[in-house]
Amino acid sequence: MDETLLMIPGPTNVPRRVLEAMSAPILNHRGVEFGEILEDTNAMMSEVFQTNNESYLLTGSGTSGMEALLANVLEKDDKVLNIVGGKFGERLMQLTETFNGQSIELTVPWGHAVNPDDVKKILEENDDIKAVTMVHNESSTAVVNPLKEVGNVLKDYDALFLVDTVSSLAGDDVKVDEYNVDACITGSQKCLAAPPGMAAITINDEAWSVIDKVDSQTYYLNMKKYRKSGDKKPSQTPFTPSVSLVYAMQEALSIVLEEGLDERIKRHALGAKATRSAVKGLGLELFAEENAYSNTLTAIKMPEGVTDSDLRGTMRNKYGIELAGGQDHLKGNVFRIGHMGMTGLNELSMTFAALEMTLKELGQDIELGSGVVALEKAYL
Amino acid sequence: MDETLLMIPGPTNVPRRVLEAMSAPILNHRGVEFGEILEDTNAMMSEVFQTNNESYLLTGSGTSGMEALLANVLEKDDKVLNIVGGKFGERLMQLTETFNGQSIELTVPWGHAVNPDDVKKILEENDDIKAVTMVHNESSTAVVNPLKEVGNVLKDYDALFLVDTVSSLAGDDVKVDEYNVDACITGSQKCLAAPPGMAAITINDEAWSVIDKVDSQTYYLNMKKYRKSGDKKPSQTPFTPSVSLVYAMQEALSIVLEEGLDERIKRHALGAKATRSAVKGLGLELFAEENAYSNTLTAIKMPEGVTDSDLRGTMRNKYGIELAGGQDHLKGNVFRIGHMGMTGLNELSMTFAALEMTLKELGQDIELGSGVVALEKAYL
Secondary structure, three states: OOOOEEOOOOOOOOOHHHHHHHOOOOOOOOOHHHHHHHHHHHHHHHHHOOOOOOEEEEEOOHHHHHHHHHHOOOOOOOEEEEEEOOHHHHHHHHHHHHOOOEEEEEEOOOOOOOOHHHHHHHHHHOOOEEEEEEEOEEOOOOEEOOHHHHHHHHOOOOOEEEEEOOOOEOOEOOOOOOOOOOEEEEEOOOOOOOOOOEEEEEEOHHHHHHHOOOOOOOOOOOHHHHHHHHHOOOOOOOOOOOHHHHHHHHHHHHHHHHHOHHHHHHHHHHHHHHHHHHHHHOOOOEOOOOOOEOOOEEEEEOOOOOOHHHHHHHHHHOOOEEOEEOOHHHOOOEEEEEOOOOOOHHHHHHHHHHHHHHHHHOOOOOOOOHHHHHHHHHHO | OOOOEEOOOOOOOOOHHHHHHHOOOOOOOOOHHHHHHHHHHHHHHHHHOOOOOOEEEEEOOHHHHHHHHHHOOOOOOOEEEEEEOOHHHHHHHHHHHHOOOEEEEEEOOOOOOOOHHHHHHHHHHOOOEEEEEEEOEEOOOOEEOOHHHHHHHHOOOOOEEEEEOOOOEOOEOOOOOOOOOOEEEEEOOOOOOOOOOEEEEEEOHHHHHHHOOOOOOOOOOOHHHHHHHHHOOOOOOOOOOOHHHHHHHHHHHHHHHHHOHHHHHHHHHHHHHHHHHHHHHOOOOEOOOOOOEOOOEEEEEOOOOOOHHHHHHHHHHOOOEEOEEOOHHHOOOEEEEEOOOOOOHHHHHHHHHHHHHHHHHOOOOOOOOHHHHHHHHHHO
């Protein structure tokens, strides 16, 4: 291989087709030709979000999408229930505070998923909660939160359901309309397998009716401006977008729909299951609790006697495979394997072969082949 | 030509070298290899800003840079002097209001440059002005404001000088240190000739000392986070950046420095002068007042009896050349030619040849060759 295999939870390896689409000449972003590309791409975004809402591309990191979720909705002292079970849940809480909301934190131990009953309890106790934030797939802990079930709880309350699906959309089921999600964001560089640098957001009528009453606390990410420009003919963005990344998103979304969204999600689920089998086959331990396993990445406890820099350094420098470390207090205690985007059996088998060799070289008592064989069995 | 020639004030045509650099495989954005690219690119940014400050790339449109200028500096009711002589000056005033500042507007008629004495007068009358905002090159009117002279006025006051050089950096002199600019932003898609989607900012110690005392009103564009991540080894960004566009910026900045910053600015000045000669040769009228002419684009009054859609439509559909229209109240009254980035004699001569033919076809009484000959003479 002449390039590093990215087995991190984003950015993921980008198909050649997408990289080539990205390098097309720049079009006038206010012209008819670009407007058609934008409309087509936004329509595919809505299809992947499984919604009838309009969707909008934002030129920015996933965090710009998170900022858009809150800065358009909140006014001073608005109460927000933040479900916090990892770094990205925390970020939504920090954003709530940046935009002058009052955060009610529902703390979930790292590695666990939220219990929908706990959400219900807090909503019962506080009838003035304006919004609930949740990260669907918490990539810091490799945990998936029960999107459908929490959405079901929210049905009986006025609070908006604001959801981050940055690391799950197109790799796990995100049925925005069916699950009562009021506003949902994602990023380009995870399961969609486009390069990083774009976020996308979809907003339903209920959320719009709140947004329309609020003076947005952001100018760049003011969604009212995006709606107004999006409605123009030709369709536009309020500020010069990343034209090349819009091309990339169009191509990446076409690939998703050619594969079929359901097929793609099934492929992610199988990759996740096979990865867990391989981890267990190797005698390693999963970090997340059972029934909370993510479809798109897996967190593994660092084996006793192995340092993060030895393990990931060997994988990177000797085998050309990039794994992710732990974040915050998990630094050095877990490592993470992303299996999202275009990643499948071949990438996982080479990763586990290299991981077996790395662990052997680092003096671990493991049986060569035990991970790869378990992986193969899961796929057969 | 198989692609449209962009003669608009950004995005500009991007050199093949840059498009190819952009399509390289994605690197881990927290790794050593990417960190080196980021450091190299940021260092070149500082060189082009002509500053010893650190510079930072932002994944976003130019407007994200404008937001960063104000959202990190302002607290409620801070007084800001906004110099407003066009659409982008207005935008800095709107941003001031979004971030709860008290705007003092210095209105400059569209087509004119600000008079530094007027800035001084307002600063004398208000000793509590926290910042002055100015757009160096107002692309809505094709006017350049006197950056050096306003910076010289600011030397005697505490107010920060916050400057937008989105459409001038690398096409006109922006000596951040020498001109007393405290924070300065630019965009990727103008004179730097990279694709749109990145902004850059540089901040001096005086501005940092203010920023350090303020709770930023943005999370995504919180510059304290950018500084902290930038200082890490390897250097990083706080949120997953647009990796591909960082590659593009590195290549585009390399091209700028290979050409030589001074040479590039001279080339822009010559292109601007030749364009004005050609406009006059054709018997058309410039919109901006003399001595306020931009180096990077030219605004031309729409000839009597010609509509914007006829003129720009013919140029686009028949000749494959994209010109810009007027913005806001100038819509239909002016058209604009960008001569920024890689644009030079060849692009201008084909533009004026096509413009002559277009005007003739639209029934205007012009002499074929009168624009092109004036252009040639200016270049000879």
